[in-house]
Amino acid sequence: MTSERDDASGGPTTDGTSPRPDGAGDEEAQVIVVGAGPAGSAAAAHLARAGVDVLLLEKSGFPREKVCGDGLTPRGVRQLVRMGIDINAPGWMRNKGMRWVCEGRAVELDWPRLGSHPDFGLTRSRYDFDELLATHARAAGARLRTQVKVTAPLCDRAGNLTGVSAARGPGREPVRYRAPLVVAADGASARTALALGLERDTALPVATAARRYYRSEARTHDPYLELWADLRCPGTGLDLPGYGWVFPLGDGRINIGLGALPRRGRRTVDLRAALEHWLPRLPAHWGVGEETAESPLRSAPLPMGLNRRPQYRRGLLLVGDSAGMVSPWSGEGVAQAMEAGEVAAETIALALARPAGARREHALHQYPAEIRRRWGRYYRLGTLAGDLVLARYGYRPLLHPRVMASPPLLRALARLLTHAADEPARDGIDAVVHALLRAVPAPRR
Numbered sequence: 098m099t100s101e102r103d104d105a106s107g108g109p110t111t112d113g114t115s116p117r118p119d120g121a122g123d124e125e126a127q128v129i130v131v132g133a134g135p136a137g138s139a140a141a142a143h144l145a146r147a148g149v150d151v152l153l154l155e156k157s158g159f160p161r162e163k164v165c166g167d168g169l170t171p172r173g174v175r176q177l178v179r180m181g182i183d184i185n186a187p188g189w190m191r192n193k194g195m196r197w198v199c200e201g202r203a204v205e206l207d208w209p210r211l212g213s214h215p216d217f218g219l220t221r222s223r224y225d226f227d228e229l230l231a232t233h234a235r236a237a238g239a240r241l242r243t244q245v246k247v248t249a250p251l252c253d254r255a256g257n258l259t260g261v262s263a264a265r266g267p268g269r270e271p272v273r274y275r276a277p278l279v280v281a282a283d284g285a286s287a288r289t290a291l292a293l294g295l296e297r298d299t300a301l302p303v304a305t306a307a308r309r310y311y312r313s314e315a316r317t318h319d320p321y322l323e324l325w326a327d328l329r330c331p332g333t334g335l336d337l338p339g340y341g342w343v344f345p346l347g348d349g350r351i352n353i354g355l356g357a358l359p360r361r362g363r364r365t366v367d368l369r370a371a372l373e374h375w376l377p378r379l380p381a382h383w384g385v386g387e388e389t390a391e392s393p394l395r396s397a398p399l400p401m402g403l404n405r406r407p408q409y410r411r412g413l414l415l416v417g418d419s420a421g422m423v424s425p426w427s428g429e430g431v432a433q434a435m436e437a438g439e440v441a442a443e444t445i446a447l448a449l450a451r452p453a454g455a456r457r458e459h460a461l462h463q464y465p466a467e468i469r470r471r472w473g474r475y476y477r478l479g480t481l482a483g484d485l486v487l488a489r490y491g492y493r494p495l496l497h498p499r500v501m502a503s504p505p506l507l508r509a510l511a512r513l514l515t516h517a518a519d520e521p522a523r524d525g526i527d528a529v530v531h532a533l534l535r536a537v538p539a540p541r542r
């Protein structure tokens with residue numbers, strides 16, 4: 098994808114031109130969001146709730162698969178609540194915390210009881226999770242257009258965004274959508290950002306993860322998200338530089354998968370081989386095997402550590418995987434995608450309250466600054482932990498027998514892995530987590 102010159106634009110209009118009700122043909126809006134994953138739907142829903150006219154463009158139709166572990170920590174639940182999603186409706190499976198398994202021992206870490214976060218997590222297959230969020234954004238007032246594949250950003254002579262061109266429907270009819278601001282929420286491919294020259298920082302890792310669904314009545318209602326820290330890479334004698342998971346979906350299925358960080362100077366980890374090596378270790382009564390498999394094994398990249406910067410340039414804001422927002426501590430990215438969507442929406446709504454020009458630009462540059470304030474130090478520390486420990490030895494060192502035997506250390510570990518602590522600190526563990534993060538220099542950009 099490369100950007101296209103928008104010769105027709107004398108500057109986009111935002112005068113509320115009525116769109117055709119069927120969404121056919123060219124359209125205008127105040128903001129265009131590319132991609133209706135968690136980042137895009139959250140951004141669109143928050144924008145619409147703030148009274149902004151927003152077009153949400155998605156290349157697929159719903160429901161559709163998205164390769165994921167389907168697990169949400171309390172941070173993700175908090176974002177769902179902030180969006181106004183009904184998490185008491187059928188289809189959600191609650192969990193109490195994480196169960197880490199390492200060298201024959203298992204330890205349960207309940208989610209922390211914090212003032213700022215719920216004390217439970219959720220699972221739900223992305224097959225209908227993403228549809229639910231996109232439908233919610235539409236109900237809030239966003240104009241959702243599915244089967245619309247964005248093919249290029251449109252720019253004026255000065256190089257500022259004026260909208261996007263796209264191919265619509267099965268016939269790939271060419272269409273143009275115009276808006277002065279575009280939110281890139283198109284996931285790990287980050288094609289919209291790349292078209293504007295926003296390359297990823299290759300010093301920051303991109304992990305890989307794979308998942309498969311199995312039918313297991315024995316585990317589908319497990320109240321914990323189970324994680325295995327002592328998996329091996331067959332044929333190498335090395336530990337997996339990541340972890341394996343077994344997440345209950347509550348509908349008769351479990352989501353089993355594993356993720357691995359890249360190891361400097363070594364070949365990519367063979368996740369299929371690592372999974373085949375691991376599965377025979379699961380208890381036989383779980384019934385996990387080829388005969389209970391419900392899907393093929395599928396993998397996808399996990400862009401981490403804020404690996405694409407700046408997250409605002411020339412009318413384009415990057416949210417979620419397109420900005421490499423997956424946590425380098427845990428591989429969690431859905432909560433971060435929704436949170437970034439909310440921050441982007443708030444920044445845009447405030448910016449649009451100013452006249453176009455330098456003052457509005459100044460307000461938009463607040464978005465990367467706010468992302469840095471929230472995650473800069475945490476991601477830096479996580480990247481360092483990844484380089485020094487996790488990519489070399491996996492998660493086994495974090496679950497040393499002394500840690501597993503110490504409830505305060507386990508509580509600190511849970512808060513660190515899931516980035517959940519009250520601020521200001523309400524107990525000693527919060528204080529330790531904050532002190533640790535303060536010791537890390539804040540990134541400057």
Ligand SMILES: Cc1cc2nc3c(=O)[nH]c(=O)nc-3n(C[C@H](O)[C@H](O)[C@H](O)COP(=O)(O)OP(=O)(O)OC[C@H]3O[C@@H](n4cnc5c(N)ncnc54)[C@H](O)[C@@H]3O)c2cc1C
Nearest residue numbers: 132134135136156165166167168247284306417418430431
């Ligand atoms: C195997 C695996 C397991 C994972 N497990 C977890 C987990 O358990 N918990 C967790 O929090 N995170 C997990 N993640 C990470 C999580 O899936 C991502 O971080 C998250 O989906 C990012 O959301 P997003 O909205 O930024 O991108 P996406 O979810 O990728 O959404 C991008 C959307 O943009 C659309 N799109 C792309 N290009 C275009 C285009 N040109 N035009 C229009 N639309 C377009 C796509 O169709 C898609 O709908 C996992 C990832 C993997 C690979």
